[in-house]
Amino acid sequence: MTEAPDEVADLVPDEVPHALPWRVATLVHRRQETPTAATLELDVPGWRGALAGQHVDVRLTAEDGYSAQRSYSLASPASMGLPVAGAGTPRIALTVQVVDDGEVSPYLTDDLGIGDQIELRGPIGSWFVWHATDPRPVQLVAGGSGLVPLMSIARTHAACGSSAPLRLLVSVRSPQDALYSEELDLLAPGVQVTRVWTRSGPPAWSGPVGRIDADLLRATCLPPDQSPRVYVCGPTAFVEAVADALVDLGHDPELIRTERFGPTGT
Amino acid sequence: MAIVSRGFRGRRVADPRLPPGQYLERGFPVLSAGPTPRADLASWTFSITAQGTTRASWTWAELQALPAEDIVKDIHCVTKWTKLDSVWRGVSLDTLLDAVEIAPEEQFALAHCDGGYTTNVPLADLRGGQAWIAYGYDGAPLRPEHGGPARLLIPHLYFWKSAKWVRRIDLGTTDTQGFWEQLGYHAYGDPxxxxxxxxx
Structure with a gap:
């Protein structure tokens, strides 16, 4: 083979079951995204690559053997981490939102130093994924840190030059809580990005402040007659409300994929 | 051999009821792959099928009329949370399976749900007081986002096996993998x- 590897073919998930061994990951870069969220870039020897939207399990182990595991979404695009010739060690990016009273997230965002090692395995979750070859229009709806796996999709869409129409609707509390703000600005005009502030907008913001409702979904999302695949990610109450409203607007439930995290319900 | 994460201490909730890799959760998180389906109890049924035929079917009223149990169990989600002493109400699968003829070779079950979700479980794991069709949670009707009107409850396996919005259990002679099981999750799921x- 002298041709460059077919990146798209490399993104097809494994056809046969395979084990997910724990791999050692080394922190090579950390970027503070907001006061309570950081992106960790990790070198992971042996990493097989991932589809856009997948997550990993992270395991921390104390000196006496006590360990704790949590799941974090990949923020990096699908092609990132693939064993491409000359690219060196596969690298992935996770964006970690600190959970109040969390056991693992504060360690990852505050204590883990450059060169420190953690264990992780993955990729996990072959449902909430976007395939770079899929020509169907894509609507992304994010609540808070639910933007992370959707950013992986948007980044993959950009990286592979997909011509699938893509829109992103982001609900976030206030500008200081907003992830990837500058990068989202750069997605336009190819990608229509709509921001909804639930508590307060930026200075001089004259638009609405409040929660996403059916009128806003109708006004900003790709319409049902275009049959977009819709990805909704955020806290449970957000996902429930958005998915319900999308079905009411006429979206096919089978085209709506959901992932829920953040504050837990009761 | 796990590597040590420098300076990590952790919270160290050492509860013998926590399976490996799990942490204690006091809320009740919701996980599902798509929108919450809307059920019409007037036309709702739960069926046991096999080899393309319906062996038994219950309407909502008929299910409610069957002997119900209060069930207190720990539940373990593959996403790492464990909730202790969750309180359910429902009908034992023993009661339902006793109502149908099952051939000796029909040892595998595949649950089918509103919304298209499926999950597989050996028939043996549905028997012996290990599994229920649950329609109550914490003293109230089971809410739709948690699987209402009725869900499977198989607490000795990871909670994705406790299929929400269950409508049918299909018995077969081979183990057909369900939704998450085809997507990389374990076929059996012992926490x-x-x-x-x-x-x-």
Missing amino acids: WKEQRYWGD
């Missing part, structure tokens, strides 16, 4: 053996 994914 005490940490059988989360393929190959675990």
